[in-house]
Amino acid sequence: MEFVPIARLEEIPAGEARLFERHGVRALLTRVGDTVFALQARCPHRGCDWNGATLDGEILACPRCRFRYSARTGLNPLTTACHVNQSTAEYHYRNFPEGRAELYDVRVDAETVAVATAPRPFRKVVV
Ligand code: FES
Numbered sequence: 522m523e524f525v526p527i528a529r530l531e532e533i534p535a536g537e538a539r540l541f542e543r544h545g546v547r548a549l550l551t552r553v554g555d556t557v558f559a560l561q562a563r564c565p566h567r568g569c570d571w572n573g574a575t576l577d578g579e580i581l582a583c584p585r586c587r588f589r590y591s592a593r594t595g596l597n598p599l600t601t602a603c604h605v606n607q608s609t610a611e612y613h614y615r616n617f618p619e620g621r622a623e624l625y626d627v628r629v630d631a632e633t634v635a636v637a638t639a640p641r642p643f644r645k646v647v648v
Pocket residue numbers: 564565566567568569583584585586587588
């Protein structure tokens with residue numbers, strides 16, 4: 522998998538969500554504790570830019586209509602309770618795409634934050 526450096530660690534304060542775009546890659550980076558997470562740059566609900574999104578713990582709130590997503594899993598916490606297995610989860614997110622944001626793998630090397638160029642394949646996650 523290819524990774525592209527898009528930020529420096531010091532540019533991502535703990536508890537904040539910021540959009541970064543470099544080298545043709547655009548992602549929303551969050552820092553929860555000591556871990557950096559990367560989500561797609563636009564909200565899966567109506568596609569608004571996530572500039573101004575707020576972070577409470579690991580929960581990101583969209584500035585437009587306040588749908589919430591876990592920065593850690595990309596999932597809307599309200600949409601995960603009905604899943605009993607991977608296939609029901611896949612069915613759900615195919616038919617309710619705003620329930621899940623694409624999550625990208627992140628590598629932090631020294632002070633440089635690099636993001637994968639392709640999203641992580643979806644797997645059901647216990648939240
Ligand atoms: S556009 Fe983000 S919650 Fe509606």
